[in-house]
Amino acid sequence: ASGLHTLAKAAGKLYFGTATDNPELTDTAYVAKLDDNKEFGQITPGNSMKWDATEPERGTFTFSAGDVIANLAKTNGQLLRGHNCVWYNQLPSWVANGQFTAADLTDVIQTHCGTLVGHYKDSWDVINEPFNDDGTWRSDVFYNTLGTQFVPIALQAARAADPNAKLYINDYNIEQQGAKATAMLNLVKQLQADGVPIDGVGFQCHFIVGEVPGTFQETLEQFTALGVEVAITELDIRMTLPSTDALLAQQEKDYQTVVQACMNVDGCVGITIWDWTDKYSWVPSTFPGQGAACPWDENFNKKPAYSGIVAALA
Numbered sequence: 001a002s003g004l005h006t007l008a009k010a011a012g013k014l015y016f017g018t019a020t021d022n023p024e025l026t027d028t029a030y031v032a033k034l035d036d037n038k039e040f041g042q043i044t045p046g047n048s049m050k051w052d053a054t055e056p057e058r059g060t061f062t063f064s065a066g067d068v069i070a071n072l073a074k075t076n077g078q079l080l081r082g083h084n085c086v087w088y089n090q091l092p093s094w095v096a097n098g099q100f101t102a103a104d105l106t107d108v109i110q111t112h113c114g115t116l117v118g119h120y121k122d123s124w125d126v127i128n129e130p131f132n133d134d135g136t137w138r139s140d141v142f143y144n145t146l147g148t149q150f151v152p153i154a155l156q157a158a159r160a161a162d163p164n165a166k167l168y169i170n171d172y173n174i175e176q177q178g179a180k181a182t183a184m185l186n187l188v189k190q191l192q193a194d195g196v197p198i199d200g201v202g203f204q205c206h207f208i209v210g211e212v213p214g215t216f217q218e219t220l221e222q223f224t225a226l227g228v229e230v231a232i233t234e235l236d237i238r239m240t241l242p243s244t245d246a247l248l249a250q251q252e253k254d255y256q257t258v259v260q261a262c263m264n265v266d267g268c269v270g271i272t273i274w275d276w277t278d279k280y281s282w283v284p285s286t287f288p289g290q291g292a293a294c295p296w297d298e299n300f301n302k303k304p305a306y307s308g309i310v311a312a313l314a
């Protein structure tokens, strides 16, 4: 067998996948590799299903960009991950700056989540990044208006729209033991106690070379012990540029370590990288001077990191 998705399936996982984004789809050499469902059995849209893209005005839904990616995945026989329904970032101003009563914002969330999850019937990051790094709730229009209730409101609307969708909460810096992972564990327990639908927790895994947390597998196991599934949803491992042979060798080990943690945990269903090539990584624009975070380089050549992933999947 060859190809990351083929190997992941053979090892009992549901998928190995990648994020992509609409602007990249004009690059035919890029699309040719994205279309290879032996490498990628699952696709997550990097931007085009976010709130600013899908409901720019209240009640006006635009699915054109998201549909391009959903249709690409369908044509290729790839699973889709909806990303995302409720997030503090990339909100249209009518949401971000809106003055809502609790009842009104409840209606806004129900309409948004219900419409999205009804339109794209697949796994969904229903809630994205609800916590600060210290485990407190992020101060945004949702929390400030509704308290923690925005979470069950969104999850219940998603479940009503599609009883079969896997409904996730997705976050970063929950991969290691600490206040943020504990806050997420407690949220899952509370939702379960309250009878709110929650199927999975997504671990974004935006890591730094040489700094993959040693307690990642243990953390995954704490969540699967609650009866939810887990997934690696946005994996990349960045370095300070320029890349060197030593950094690329460490990155190979780091990719292997992360993928191995998922392999070792039955309830870890799949792995998604946050784009497969350095050419389209989000990292350099957000962290100037850093990059080279993906398993393929800017010229679409496999890096040592690719071998690290294969070593864990094989």
Ligand code: G3I
Residues within 6 Å of the ligand: 046, 047, 089, 090, 128, 204, 234, 282
């Ligand atoms: O759409 C505008 C365009 O009109 C404008 O000309 C251009 C000029 O800068 O900006 C475009 O918006 C950019 C958008 O991506 C679409 O390309 C934003 O500036 C840019 O900030 C935005 O970045 C995205 C980022 O989320 C925003 O937070 C990245 O592409 C996307 O990969 C990244 O993904 C997030 C996940 O959703 C959640 N987890 C973290 C992850 C990495 O930050």
